[in-house]
Amino acid sequence: MMHSYEIIQNGASRSFPTVDDSKGDDPKGDEFLTNTSGSGDILIYLGDVPQLQPDDTDRTVLIELDLECLGVHTGEASGTEGSDVLGFARYRNGNDAPGRLIELVRQPQSSEAAITAARQMFEAAGFDVVVALDRPGRIIDRLVRPQYNAAMRFLDDGLASAEAMDMTSRMGLGYPDGLIERTQRGDLERHYDISKAIYDMTGLAEYAPSRMSCVAKQRKAE
Amino acid sequence: MTSNIKKIAVCGAGGTMGAGIAIVAARAGIETICYDMAAPGLERARAQAGSFFTKSVERGKMSEEDRTATLARMTDTTDLNDLADVDMVIEAVFEDLQTKRDLFTALNKVCDEKTIFASNTSTLSITEIASGCGREDRVVGLHFCLPAQMMKLVEASQGMNTAPKVFQAAWDWAVQVGQVPVETQDRPGFILNAVLVPFNNDVIRAVEAGIATPGDIDKAIKSGLGYKMGPCELLDLIGLDTQVRLCEAFYPVTLDPRASAPPLLRRMVAAGHLGRKSGKGFYDYATA
Numbered sequence: 001m002m003h004s005y006e007i008i009q010n011g012a013s014r015s016f017p018t019v020d021d022s023k024g025d026d027p028k029g030d031e032f033l034t035n036t037s038g039s040g041d042i043l044i045y046l047g048d049v050p051q052l053q054p055d056d057t058d059r060t061v062l063i064e065l066d067l068e069c070l071g072v073h074t075g076e077a078s079g080t081e082g083s084d085v086l087g088f089a090r091y092r093n094g095n096d097a098p099g100r101l102i103e104l105v106r107q108p109q110s111s112e113a114a115i116t117a118a119r120q121m122f123e124a125a126g127f128d129v130v131v132a133l134d135r136p137g138r139i140i141d142r143l144v145r146p147q148y149n150a151a152m153r154f155l156d157d158g159l160a161s162a163e164a165m166d167m168t169s170r171m172g173l174g175y176p177d178g179l180i181e182r183t184q185r186g187d188l189e190r191h192y193d194i195s196k197a198i199y200d201m202t203g204l205a206e207y208a209p210s211r212m213s214c215v216a217k218q219r220k221a222e
Numbered sequence: 223m224t225s226n227i228k229k230i231a232v233c234g235a236g237g238t239m240g241a242g243i244a245i246v247a248a249r250a251g252i253e254t255i256c257y258d259m260a261a262p263g264l265e266r267a268r269a270q271a272g273s274f275f276t277k278s279v280e281r282g283k284m285s286e287e288d289r290t291a292t293l294a295r296m297t298d299t300t301d302l303n304d305l306a307d308v309d310m311v312i313e314a315v316f317e318d319l320q321t322k323r324d325l326f327t328a329l330n331k332v333c334d335e336k337t338i339f340a341s342n343t344s345t346l347s348i349t350e351i352a353s354g355c356g357r358e359d360r361v362v363g364l365h366f367c368l369p370a371q372m373m374k375l376v377e378a379s380q381g382m383n384t385a386p387k388v389f390q391a392a393w394d395w396a397v398q399v400g401q402v403p404v405e406t407q408d409r410p411g412f413i414l415n416a417v418l419v420p421f422n423n424d425v426i427r428a429v430e431a432g433i434a435t436p437g438d439i440d441k442a443i444k445s446g447l448g449y450k451m452g453p454c455e456l457l458d459l460i461g462l463d464t465q466v467r468l469c470e471a472f473y474p475v476t477l478d479p480r481a482s483a484p485p486l487l488r489r490m491v492a493a494g495h496l497g498r499k500s501g502k503g504f505y506d507y508a509t510a
């Protein structure tokens with residue numbers, strides 16, 4: 001089924017950045033933004049999301065998420081919530097340009113029809129779509145940030161050089177790039193922000209930002 | 223880079239890794255003694271090497287004469303005494319400290335005093351494997367990746383008593399046979415497994431916590447990070463029982479909670495969901 005969508009944007013979007021705050025052009029994103037119909041069965045909030053007003057239309061609402069959980073926008077008390085309001089984020093390696101992946105964020109009782117509609121809309125626009133429960137870091141950052149923190153700690157502890165670690169990532173693990181080079185390319189202070197946000201929400205030590213990313217954050221603040 | 227190592231032995235050459243390492247050595251012109259305690263494994267490995275080199279000929283990577291000569295460089299034995307005059311032994315026997323120690327201690331009595339002992343261990347300490355073998359200064363770590371005949375990376379490490387020139391000799395040999403060594407400290411899992419084992423556990427915990435389906439986790443990792451294989455697919459391939467064993471090797475020495483076997487992993491193994499080899503893991507292969 002084809003869906004039309006309306007976009008309300010306040011400030012910069014991380015999923016669909018303009019050329020200025022992205023690393024290069026984003027043809028896929030540009031196309032998605034221009035194909036908005038001005039109205040439609042899906043309403044998409046990009047950038048800063050205003051306080052949500054109760055919506056008596058039954059359209060699907062998609063909120064672009066950054067580091068926060070969807071519950072911040074929908075309200076959450078029992079952990080069993082869910083409605084037509086979903087979250088989403090287009091995956092970016094830190095501040096790298098976004099790719100094809102959309103992480104769609106749901107709550108336990110989220111409307112299945114809304115999930116299907118959002119999935120269809122993004123897939124029709126050429127994105128890969130996965131559905132994640134509303135937890136910090138969604139899928140990828142939840143899984144890779146501990147790995148990046150560990151890699152940076154290994155460097156600090158003298159396990160191996162950055163070159164050796166990156167070569168092992170590429171040639172031994174078959175990753176397209178090294179863990180260290182990837183974290184650095186995505187900006188260390190952004191790694192700090194992501195890790196810190198997940199750490200604050202989970203208290204798990206593996207998300208405590210690595211020393212190198214703390215240094216990068218402090219330098220940026222100076 | 224030329225190395226003085228012209229003749230090696232692979233211990234455990236009838237196993238998964240040993241068979242591959244023997245192929246790496248023999249195709250690079252090294253006289254290779256394939257030693258295993260189990261003769262059937264050696265026969266399997268020889269057949270595997272034969273068909274691997276046949277494919278190499280078909281793909282134009284090797285001539286028929288080279289194939290014959292390479293296979294002739296590989297000699298099978300179940301007698302440890304046949305390893306007396308090799309320049310280096312690479313052991314790829316079971317991942318068990320005592321087994322590896324016993325082997326090096328026995329080899330120390332058999333081999334020339336200059337012979338280097340290399341271990342392909344994934345998780346054990348090179349220093350601990352070398353301890354008490356009688357030539358601690360000549361023991362190094364050379365950790366190949368699976369499948370060794372395809373993967374060029376070798377993690378090379380020194381034990382606390384390894385002589386630098388021995389490490390250099392093993393390194394040079396790895397380069398000479400076409401591998402790409404990287405140096406790591408003698409720490410649990412070196413780089414590769416220290417990165418991979420906890421990551422895979424995190425994936426299993428994410429599945430258990432209902433964050434996403436295995437299919438969506440794999441899709442996210444492949445699309446978002448560009449990995450060729452998703453982590454759930456990879457776990458099914460390496461075997462969930464193998465992941466438990468890796469956790470059991472890691473956790474007691476690191477006490478890293480991420481290295482401990484997630485409850486879901488143990489339940490899957492108990493249920494016989496071992497991955498591809500049992501027909502079911504994160505995915506169902508019976509219907510595939």
Ligand SMILES: NC(=O)c1ccc[n+]([C@@H]2O[C@H](COP(=O)([O-])OP(=O)(O)OC[C@H]3O[C@@H](n4cnc5c(N)ncnc54)[C@H](O)[C@@H]3O)[C@@H](O)[C@H]2O)c1
Pocket residue numbers: 233234235236237238239240257258259260263313314315316317318321325342343344345365366367368
């Ligand atoms: N399988 C992997 O993915 C992988 C990758 C890298 C390193 N390693 C390491 O390589 C080693 C071997 O692993 P594998 O998966 O090939 O095991 P495997 O079980 O396939 O093979 C082990 C072989 O060693 C032989 N063996 C055992 N004890 C012996 C002894 N005392 N003397 C002679 N032969 C003996 C066995 O008969 C068997 O053929 C382990 O140290 C493992 O940690 C494994």
